[in-house]
Amino acid sequence: MEERKGDWSEVERALSDEELKEQTSRCMNCGQPFCHAYGCPLGNLVPDQNRAVAQGNWKLAYELLSSNSDFPEFTSRICPALCEASCVHQLDEESVMIRQSEKRIIETAFENGWVVPRPPDRENGKSVAVIGAGPAGLSAAVTLRRKGWAVTVYERRANIGGLLRYGIPCFKLDKALIDRRRAILEAEGITFVTGCEVGKDVSAEWLKARHDGIVVAIGTPAARDLKIPGRELAGIHLALELLEGQNRFLTGEIDAPPINAKGKDVLVIGGGDTGSDCVGTAIRHGAKSVTQIEIMPRPPDDRSVSTPWPLWPYMLRTSSSHKEGCERRWNLNSLRFVGDDAVAGVEVETVEWELSPEGKTLKFHAVPDTKETIKADLVFLAMGFTGVPADNPIVAQLGLAQTPRTALIPDPAHGVYCVGDCASGASLVVRALASGKNIPLE
Numbered sequence: 001m002e003e004r005k006g007d008w009s010e011v012e013r014a015l016s017d018e019e020l021k022e023q024t025s026r027c028m029n030c031g032q033p034f035c036h037a038y039g040c041p042l043g044n045l046v047p048d049q050n051r052a053v054a055q056g057n058w059k060l061a062y063e064l065l066s067s068n069s070d071f072p073e074f075t076s077r078i079c080p081a082l083c084e085a086s087c088v089h090q091l092d093e094e095s096v097m098i099r100q101s102e103k104r105i106i107e108t109a110f111e112n113g114w115v116v117p118r119p120p121d122r123e124n125g126k127s128v129a130v131i132g133a134g135p136a137g138l139s140a141a142v143t144l145r146r147k148g149w150a151v152t153v154y155e156r157r158a159n160i161g162g163l164l165r166y167g168i169p170c171f172k173l174d175k176a177l178i179d180r181r182r183a184i185l186e187a188e189g190i191t192f193v194t195g196c197e198v199g200k201d202v203s204a205e206w207l208k209a210r211h212d213g214i215v216v217a218i219g220t221p222a223a224r225d226l227k228i229p230g231r232e233l234a235g236i237h238l239a240l241e242l243l244e245g246q247n248r249f250l251t252g253e254i255d256a257p258p259i260n261a262k263g264k265d266v267l268v269i270g271g272g273d274t275g276s277d278c279v280g281t282a283i284r285h286g287a288k289s290v291t292q293i294e295i296m297p298r299p300p301d302d303r304s305v306s307t308p309w310p311l312w313p314y315m316l317r318t319s320s321s322h323k324e325g326c327e328r329r330w331n332l333n334s335l336r337f338v339g340d341d342a343v344a345g346v347e348v349e350t351v352e353w354e355l356s357p358e359g360k361t362l363k364f365h366a367v368p369d370t371k372e373t374i375k376a377d378l379v380f381l382a383m384g385f386t387g388v389p390a391d392n393p394i395v396a397q398l399g400l401a402q403t404p405r406t407a408l409i410p411d412p413a414h415g416v417y418c419v420g421d422c423a424s425g426a427s428l429v430v431r432a433l434a435s436g437k438n439i440p441l442e
């Protein structure tokens, strides 16, 4: 564990051959698989893949996997594995370790040179602009290229990958995997224009004049802020300021990380995955202490009755970062940041939640006399994302309507499609990939 805390490489241990055989063989005891049709948004053929792995037929396993999934090297590392949550084995024992099997299939395929560019059989004479090179944009790009479209992906950042590259830490996903896939996509004929922000460097109208279709895949750029007194103090950052800076540093885009938690008392506000990524990053910097707080109640250790199988279970999730050393607290509302010029702590108050009969949280009230100040000289806000701001130039330039929660509404009548988080709200990589793949454009 101590060694891991100083290491930015992927932390997960691969299964041994015996463990993998045992897991994939367990999959064969299932009567009615829910994993692929219900669980996996991509519809991965999990039982067939696992049968091929159990029989040692890796080539077949890869052919089955790649018939649905264009980026299994990503999902097999960072997907929360919706398939495993709906695994029939979860009814009486542990799920089959499907994600680990997927990882071995795709890495075996790369090692054996089976992952090769698959350019289209014929060009269809039409061109499409994809705005944003996150998983949704990449998935739409590869799907349309296979249908014969000439595809150009415009990306405002220096490199492709979206949150795969600039959000998710290297200890969960090695960025060299994105470069490896980029080379294949380029060999298939996809063009990437990086460092080009649509709406600023080129207008959406400019793209419309040059392409037959537009795919908007810009993610949810606006993080939820915490506008309480003291927010202006130094040392309070949005989570992505830490995570993006660290990833850019580790991949050589910048010379030093813009934020360093070494020797600091770090407080992460927000109990989800982004917060957990801040925890792991701060620990690797050498933080003095790391605390993560959440306003919601502590989830149950096991699947809540409100989310019976095969639903995605509401339950406590403990990441590898949490295990590296972090205090986690729940039912805490943040009232104000304290400090002179720089933050020195956060005043919080315990809250109690009113629950529905199914265990869903309805509303909270403060518990009297529970105010306390948590010491912190570095604070990260990891409280989710608020969709696409209405003043994003792309919204006006393409004349797109938005839902009340600011997701973009596609306008296929004018050749404009929206995929991924910008169309659904902040979600998961696998859902972004499925959204790009299912783009209704022939």
Ligand SMILES: Cc1cc2nc3c(=O)[nH]c(=O)nc-3n(C[C@H](O)[C@H](O)[C@H](O)COP(=O)(O)OP(=O)(O)OC[C@H]3O[C@@H](n4cnc5c(N)ncnc54)[C@H](O)[C@@H]3O)c2cc1C
Binding pocket: 078, 079, 080, 131, 132, 133, 134, 135, 136, 137, 154, 155, 156, 157, 160, 161, 162, 163, 164, 167, 168, 169, 172, 196, 197, 198, 199, 217, 218, 219, 220, 221, 243, 273, 274, 277, 394, 419, 420, 421, 422, 426, 427, 428, 429, 430, 432
């Ligand atoms: C810190 C963090 C950790 C996460 N961890 C996980 C995880 O472990 N597993 C998981 O499944 N999901 C995770 N997620 C969620 C997941 O990353 C997203 O759901 C997914 O990346 C959404 O894909 P997307 O392509 O829609 O958007 P994004 O990945 O946000 O990509 C959008 C792209 O559009 C570009 N862009 C935006 N505006 C413009 C413009 N005007 N012109 C050109 N380009 C533009 C952006 O630069 C970006 O590259 C995490 C999210 C965060 C923030």
